[in-house]
Amino acid sequence: MITIDKLQKSYGKLQVLDNVNTSIRTGKVTVLIGPNGSGKSTLIKCILGLVKPSSGDIKVNDVSVSSNYNYRKDIGYVPQYGHFPENLLVKDVFNLVLNLRNGTGHPSYGIDKPFDLTTELKKKIYSLSGGTRQKLSANLAFMFNPQIYICDEPTAGLDPIAARTFKQYIQQMREEDKTILLSSHVLSEVEHFADDIIFICEGRLKYNGPLTELKIQTNESTLEDSIAKLME
Amino acid sequence: MRILRYVLFFILFIFLQSHSATYEIKSTHSKSDLKSSIINSKPHDTIIVHEGIYHETNIEVMHPLTIRGQGKAVIDGQGKDQIFKITSDSVTIENLTINGSGVSYIKDNAAILVEESKFCTVQNNILNDNFFAIYLSKSSNCIVKGNEITGNAISESSSGNGIHAWYCKNIEIYDNKVSNHRDGIYFEFVKNSQIKNNLSSGNLRYGLHFMFSDSCTYKMNTFKNNGAGVAVMYSKYVDMIENRFILNQGSSSYGLLLKEISDSKIINNSFKNNTVAIYIEASNRIQVDGNDIVENGWAMKVMSNSLDNFITRNNFISNSFQISTNGRNNNSTFSENYWSDYSGYDLDRDGYGDVPFRPVSLFAIEVEKRPQSIILLHSIFVNIISTVEKIIPTITPETLIDDKPAMDIIYDNN
Amino acid sequence: MFKLINKITFYGIKDLLRSRWIIVYFIVLCMITEGMFRFSGHSLKALSGMVSVTIFLVPLISIIFATIYYYNSRNFIELMLTQPISRKSVYIGLVSGLSFSLSLCFIFAISIPVLWRFSMLSGYWNILFLLIFIGVMLTLTFICLAFWVSISNEDKGRGLGISLLLWLTMAVVYDGLVLMVVILFQDYPLEKPMIVLMFSNPIDLARVLILLKIDVSALLGYTGAVFKSFFSSNFAQITSLLSLVAWVLFPFYFSMKKFKKIDF
Numbered sequence: 001m002i003t004i005d006k007l008q009k010s011y012g013k014l015q016v017l018d019n020v021n022t023s024i025r026t027g028k029v030t031v032l033i034g035p036n037g038s039g040k041s042t043l044i045k046c047i048l049g050l051v052k053p054s055s056g057d058i059k060v061n062d063v064s065v066s067s068n069y070n071y072r073k074d075i076g077y078v079p080q081y082g083h084f085p086e087n088l089l090v091k092d093v094f095n096l097v098l099n100l101r102n103g104t105g106h107p108s109y110g111i112d113k114p115f116d117l118t119t120e121l122k123k124k125i126y127s128l129s130g131g132t133r134q135k136l137s138a139n140l141a142f143m144f145n146p147q148i149y150i151c152d153e154p155t156a157g158l159d160p161i162a163a164r165t166f167k168q169y170i171q172q173m174r175e176e177d178k179t180i181l182l183s184s185h186v187l188s189e190v191e192h193f194a195d196d197i198i199f200i201c202e203g204r205l206k207y208n209g210p211l212t213e214l215k216i217q218t219n220e221s222t223l224e225d226s227i228a229k230l231m232e
Numbered sequence: 233m234r235i236l237r238y239v240l241f242f243i244l245f246i247f248l249q250s251h252s253a254t255y256e257i258k259s260t261h262s263k264s265d266l267k268s269s270i271i272n273s274k275p276h277d278t279i280i281v282h283e284g285i286y287h288e289t290n291i292e293v294m295h296p297l298t299i300r301g302q303g304k305a306v307i308d309g310q311g312k313d314q315i316f317k318i319t320s321d322s323v324t325i326e327n328l329t330i331n332g333s334g335v336s337y338i339k340d341n342a343a344i345l346v347e348e349s350k351f352c353t354v355q356n357n358i359l360n361d362n363f364f365a366i367y368l369s370k371s372s373n374c375i376v377k378g379n380e381i382t383g384n385a386i387s388e389s390s391s392g393n394g395i396h397a398w399y400c401k402n403i404e405i406y407d408n409k410v411s412n413h414r415d416g417i418y419f420e421f422v423k424n425s426q427i428k429n430n431l432s433s434g435n436l437r438y439g440l441h442f443m444f445s446d447s448c449t450y451k452m453n454t455f456k457n458n459g460a461g462v463a464v465m466y467s468k469y470v471d472m473i474e475n476r477f478i479l480n481q482g483s484s485s486y487g488l489l490l491k492e493i494s495d496s497k498i499i500n501n502s503f504k505n506n507t508v509a510i511y512i513e514a515s516n517r518i519q520v521d522g523n524d525i526v527e528n529g530w531a532m533k534v535m536s537n538s539l540d541n542f543i544t545r546n547n548f549i550s551n552s553f554q555i556s557t558n559g560r561n562n563n564s565t566f567s568e569n570y571w572s573d574y575s576g577y578d579l580d581r582d583g584y585g586d587v588p589f590r591p592v593s594l595f596a597i598e599v600e601k602r603p604q605s606i607i608l609l610h611s612i613f614v615n616i617i618s619t620v621e622k623i624i625p626t627i628t629p630e631t632l633i634d635d636k637p638a639m640d641i642i643y644d645n646n
Numbered sequence: 647m648f649k650l651i652n653k654i655t656f657y658g659i660k661d662l663l664r665s666r667w668i669i670v671y672f673i674v675l676c677m678i679t680e681g682m683f684r685f686s687g688h689s690l691k692a693l694s695g696m697v698s699v700t701i702f703l704v705p706l707i708s709i710i711f712a713t714i715y716y717y718n719s720r721n722f723i724e725l726m727l728t729q730p731i732s733r734k735s736v737y738i739g740l741v742s743g744l745s746f747s748l749s750l751c752f753i754f755a756i757s758i759p760v761l762w763r764f765s766m767l768s769g770y771w772n773i774l775f776l777l778i779f780i781g782v783m784l785t786l787t788f789i790c791l792a793f794w795v796s797i798s799n800e801d802k803g804r805g806l807g808i809s810l811l812l813w814l815t816m817a818v819v820y821d822g823l824v825l826m827v828v829i830l831f832q833d834y835p836l837e838k839p840m841i842v843l844m845f846s847n848p849i850d851l852a853r854v855l856i857l858l859k860i861d862v863s864a865l866l867g868y869t870g871a872v873f874k875s876f877f878s879s880n881f882a883q884i885t886s887l888l889s890l891v892a893w894v895l896f897p898f899y900f901s902m903k904k905f906k907k908i909d910f
Contacts, residue, residue, distance in 0.1 A: 011909075045909070045910060048728045049727065049728075050724055050727055050728065050909065050910040051909040052907070052909060069731060069732050070730050071730070072728060072730040072731075075728065077725070077728040079721065079724065079725060079728075081721065082721075082725075083719075083721030083722050083725070084722055084725075085657070085658070085661035085722060086661070086665075086718075087660075087661045087662070087664035087665055088657060088661045092657060092660060096653060096654075097729065099649075100653065100654075100729040100730075100731055101729060101730065102649075102650075140725075481862070481863055481866040481867075483866065483869045483874065484869075485866070485867070505863050506863060507864065526688075527690055527863065528864075529861065529863035529864030529865070530864065549688050549690075550688055550691045550694060552860075552861040552863065552864035553864060572686065572687075572691045573691075598825075601832075602828055603868050603869065603870070604828055604832075604836050604837060604868070604870065604873070605825060606864065606865065606868055606873075607841075607844060608824060608825055608828075609857055609864070610694070610697065610853060610856075610857065611821040612701065612702055612817050612818050612821065612849075613819075613820075613821035613822045613825065614825070615698065616818070640687070641688070
C-alpha cells in the first residue's frame with residue numbers, strides 16, 4: 001500500500017508535480033500513464049526516494065519515505081534502461097545487489113526468474129545486449145521477492161517474447177497479492193491486466209481509479225479511447 | 233744519497249738525545265712545576281707531562297723544547313688568560329689536552345700562541361672550549377697537525393677561531409678537526425702555505441676564512457655545516473682541490489665564496505646541499521674544473537663583474553637553480569659541463585649535445601629580483617614560462633651558454 | 647553501514663581495475679617513471695621529475711576520470727539508491743572505490759620501476775614516500791572535486807568542461823596570478839599572504855611540501871624572517887601535511903552533502 005499525500009515537486013519555476021493525492025492498492029496492478037514530460041518518472045522517483053518532494057508526503061506501508069531508507073527493502077524496482085558497471089560480470093552484479101540487500105533474498109531465485117540468465121553469469125556487462133541488460137534489471141528487482149514492484153516502462157527494451165514472459169510474471173505476482181506499479185506508454189499492452197489507472201498530465205492528476213470505472217465514466221470500450229477522451 | 237741522509241739524521245738524533253734531559257711532571261707536584269721545569273730546562277730538552285689536571289695559564293716557552301703529554305694530561309686555563317705562549321723556534325707541543333683559554337675582548341687569548349717563531353710543531357692535541365685554540369702570528373715553517381679542536385662559540389663577538397694564522401709563511405695545517413669556533417681555520421696575510429685533509433664543521437661563521445693570502449693550497453678538506461661556508465677573498469694563486477663543501481645552508485651561506493680572487497684553481501671539489509655552492513664576485517681568471525655540484529640551491533652565482541673565468545667539465549646535478557647572475561653581461565666561459573636538466577640531443581655522437589645549454593633560467597632571474605617568488609619554484613606555470621624563455625631568450629643573458637654540454641655525467645672526477 | 651560501503655567499494659574496484667583507461671593510465675605513468683629513472687642518471691633528478699609529472703598529471707587525470715566515471719555510473723547509482731541503503735553509503739562507496747583504484751594505480755606505477763633500483767634510492771626513500779603521499783592526496787582531492795562538479799551539474803558535457811576549467815585554474819592560472827601579485831606588490835611584505843595563497847591550493851601545497859624536502863638548500867637562502875622560520879620548522883611540514891589531508895576532507899564532505907540533497 002502506497003499513499004501519496006499532497007505531493008508537490010518543482011525545479012525552480014517548473015512545476016513538475018502539482019498536488020498529487022492518490023494511493024496504490026495492495027494486490028492490484030496500477031498503471032501510471034501520461035504523455036512525455038507529464039511527471040510519471042518524477043512520481044516514481046519520489047516513491048523510490050531518488051527525488052526529494054518539495055512538499056507533501058509519501059507513505060509506503062505507513063512509513064514515510066522521507067524518514068529513512070529501510071522502506072525500500074519492500075520494493076523491487078525495474079528501471080527503464082538497465083545500466084551496470086561495464087567491467088563487472090553478471091554474477092558480480094547479482095552478488096553486489098545481494099550484498100546491498102544484506103543477503104536477505106535468494107540469489108538462486110534471481111538467476112532464472114523471470115528470465116533465465118544462467119548462461120550469462122560469467123559474461124561481462126559490456127558484452128550484453130540492451131535486452132539482456134533489461135532482463136538483468138528485472139531479475140534483480142524480483143530476486144528478493146519484495147512486497148511492492150515498481151517498473152518504469154519495463155518492456156520498452158525487451159523483445160516481444162520476453163515482454164510476454166515479463167507480463168505473465170507480473171500477473172503471477174498479482175495473484176500472490178503483491179502491489180504493482182507500472183508506467184507505460186503502450187496502453188493496449190497494459191490494458192488487459194491493469195486494475196487501477198493513474199493518469200497524470202502536466203503534473204496534475206487527471207484520473208485515479210479502477211480501469212473499469214474509467215471506461216464507464218468516459219463511455220469508451222478501450223483504455224486508449226478513454227484516455228484520449230480525458231485529454232480533450 | 234738517501235741512505236746517507238738517514239745515517240746523518242740518526243747520528244744527529246743520538247747526539248741530541250745524549251745532550252738533552254727529560255723532565256717528568258706529575259700532577260701531585262706543586263702548581264708551578266711545569267713553568268719552573270720550562271725555565272730550568274735547556275734548549276731541545278723534553279718535558280713529559282703525566283696524566284692529571286694542571287691549572288696553568290701564561291706558560292711561556294722561550295727556548296726550543298718539546299712538551300709532550302702522557303696519558304690524559306690536561307692543562308686547564310679555567311677561562312682565564314692564554315695558556316701556552318711560544319716565542320722560540322723549534323718548539324713542539326704534543327699529546328696534550330688544553331682547555332679554557334679566556335674569552336677577552338682586548339687580547340686574542342689562545343690555548344697555544346706561536347709568535348714570531350719558526351719550525352714549531354703543534355700536534356695531536358685536544359683543545360676544548362678555548363677562545364682561540366691555535367694562533368700563529370708572524371711565524372713560518374710551522375706544522376699544525378692532527379689536533380682535535382672543539383670550541384663553545386655562541387656568538388661571533390665572544391668567540392675566536394680554531395686555527396688562526398696571521399702574517400705567516402710556509403705553514404702546513406693538516407689532519408685537524410675543528411668545530412664550534414667562530415671561523416674553523418683563519419688565514420690572513422699568509423703565503424705559500426698548505427691546508428690539507430682537515431675537517432672543519434659546525435663553526436659559527438666560516439669553515440675556512442681566507443684573506444690576503446697568496447699562493448696557498450687547500451686540498452682534501454671537508455667543510456661541513458658551517459654558518460656561512462668558506463670565504464676566500466682578496467688573494468691570488470690559490471689552489472682549491474678535492475675539497476668537500478657540504479650542508480652550508482642559510483641566507484648568506486655559501487659552499488665557497490670568492491671575492492676578488494684571481495688566477496686561482498677550483499678543481500675536483502664536491503659541493504652538496506649548500507644554499508649557494510660557488511659564489512664568484514669580482515674575480516678573474518679562475519679555473520673551475522671537474523667539480524661535482526650536486527643538490528644545491530644555486531650551483532653558481534657568477535656576478536657580472538667577474539672576467540675570464542673558465543667553468544669546464546663540472547657536473548651540475550639536481551640543483552634548484554644552476555647558474556644565476558646579476559646582469560645580462562657574461563665574460564666567463566662555460567664549456568663541456570654536464571647539466572642534469574639539459575634535454576638536447578647528440579646526433580654526431582661525440583658525447584656533447586648539439587644544442588647549446590642555457591644554464592640561467594628565467595625563474596632564477598625572477599628570484600634574483602623578487603626573492604619571495606621562490607615559493608613558486610617547480611610550479612607548472614613557472615616551468616611553462618621557463619621553457620618558453622629557453623626557446624626564445626629575451627631576459628636571460630644571451631652569451632651565458634654552455635656551447636658543448638656533456639651528454640653524460642663526467643665520472644673521472646675525484 | 648561499513649559492510650555496505652565495503653561492498654560498494656569492492657565491486658567498484660573490481661569494475662575499475664579492469665577498465666581500459668585505468669590500465670592505460672597505469673602503463674603511461676609506469677613508463678614515465680621508468681624513463682625518468684633510466685634517462686636522468688640521478689635519483690633525485692628522477693624523483694624531482696616525477697614530482698613535476700605528479701603535480702601536473704595526477705590532478706588532471708583524476709578530475710577527468712572521476713567526472714566521466716560519475717556520469718557513466720549515474721544509472722547504476724540510481725539503481726543502488728533504490729535499494730534499502732542510505733545515500734551516504736552509496737556516496738562513500740563510490741568515492742572510495744574510485745579513490746582506491748586510482749591511488750593503487752598511481753602507487754604501483756611509481757613503485758614498480760623503483761623496485762629494481764632499490765640501491766639507487768638509498769637516502770631518498772623519504773622523498774619517494776612523500777611523493778607517493780602527495781600523489782595519493784591529490785588523487786583523492788581531485789576525485790572529490792570532480793564529484794562535487796558532477797553532482798552539481800546534470801549535463802555531462804557541461805560537467806566535464808567545468809572540471810577541466812577547475813583543473814586549469816588550480817594547476818596553471820592560479821600560480822600565474824600569484825606571480826602577478828608578487829610583481830605588482832613587490833614593495834609590500836608579501837610572505838604571509840603568499841603562504842596563505844599556497845595553502846589555498848592543494849596543488850601548490852603539495853608542491854611546497856616537496857620543495858621543503860628537495861629544495862630546502864635554496865629556500866634557506868631566502869632572507870625574509872617569515873619564510874625562513876616557515877621553511878626551517880617542522881611545524882610547517884606538519885601543517886602542510888595536515889592541510890593536504892584537509893583538502894581531501896572538505897571537498898569530500900561538501901560533495902557528500904550535495905549528493906544527499908540532489909534529485910536523480
